[in-house]
Amino acid sequence: MTEPGNLRRLLLVEDSDAQAAVYAAYLPEDRFHVVRVATGEEALTELTARDYSLVLLDLQLPGIQGLEVLRRMKAAHLAVPVVVMTESGSVDMAVEAMHLGAVDFLAKPVDAGRLRLAVLGASPPNVMPPSVGSTIELAVIRPLAVVEREAIESALTACGGNVPRAAAALGVSPSTLYRKKQAWDSDVIGPKGNP
Numbered sequence: 001m002t003e004p005g006n007l008r009r010l011l012l013v014e015d016s017d018a019q020a021a022v023y024a025a026y027l028p029e030d031r032f033h034v035v036r037v038a039t040g041e042e043a044l045t046e047l048t049a050r051d052y053s054l055v056l057l058d059l060q061l062p063g064i065q066g067l068e069v070l071r072r073m074k075a076a077h078l079a080v081p082v083v084v085m086t087e088s089g090s091v092d093m094a095v096e097a098m099h100l101g102a103v104d105f106l107a108k109p110v111d112a113g114r115l116r117l118a119v120l121g122a123s124p125p126n127v128m129p130p131s132v133g134s135t136i137e138l139a140v141i142r143p144l145a146v147v148e149r150e151a152i153e154s155a156l157t158a159c160g161g162n163v164p165r166a167a168a169a170l171g172v173s174p175s176t177l178y179r180k181k182q183a184w185d186s187d188v189i190g191p192k193g194n195p
Contacts, residue, residue: 009051010030010058011046012037012053013038013043015039015058015062020036021154021157022154022169024036024154026115040069046074054080054083054123055083056083056085056119058086070082073101084104087109106118117126155170
């Protein structure tokens with residue numbers, strides 16, 4: 001379950017390359033080693049081959065859907081916390097996912113703060129910061145501007161520099177990305193979000 005440097009293995013099940021890159025950028029890299037797969041079949045193969053601390057599971061997948069992955073995990077007694085994500089979330093789907101063992105349900109597009117809270121909340125206790133307000137906890141919190149810029153850069157890279165596609169993957173308007181890029185290019189915000 002533990003990777004080099006005390007990182008926990010997290011399985012990200014997301015069929016969109018752009019969204020996977022964005023969500024991976026949102027995650028605390030000092031806590032998780034992210035393994036990404038694109039299908040439910042690949043997820044089940046990974047979960048039976050290796051131990052994972054957490055699964056981020058898109059419910060809308062090619063082939064085996066996310067709810068079926070949860071059903072099979074439950075039947076196989078794979079006790080791994082699962083945070084589910086979906087664009088077409090409904091109360092019924094959320095209730096079914098929770099009944100099948102999901103610990104949280106996120107509507108896509110998921111913002112950085114909400115995803116980080118869900119992941120940290122679902123992580124085993126020994127991965128959580130020792131106490132609120134401690135210097136250790138504060139040391140691992142990155143400024144929002146840094147996380148936002150990394151997410152945008154990851155989305156742009158995954159989309160080959162196509163701003164409208166990256167904006168769609170991030171769930172924001174293309175004009176928002178153009179404004180942010182323009183601000184960075186004109187040095188309003190320094191490298192990686194530092195003033």
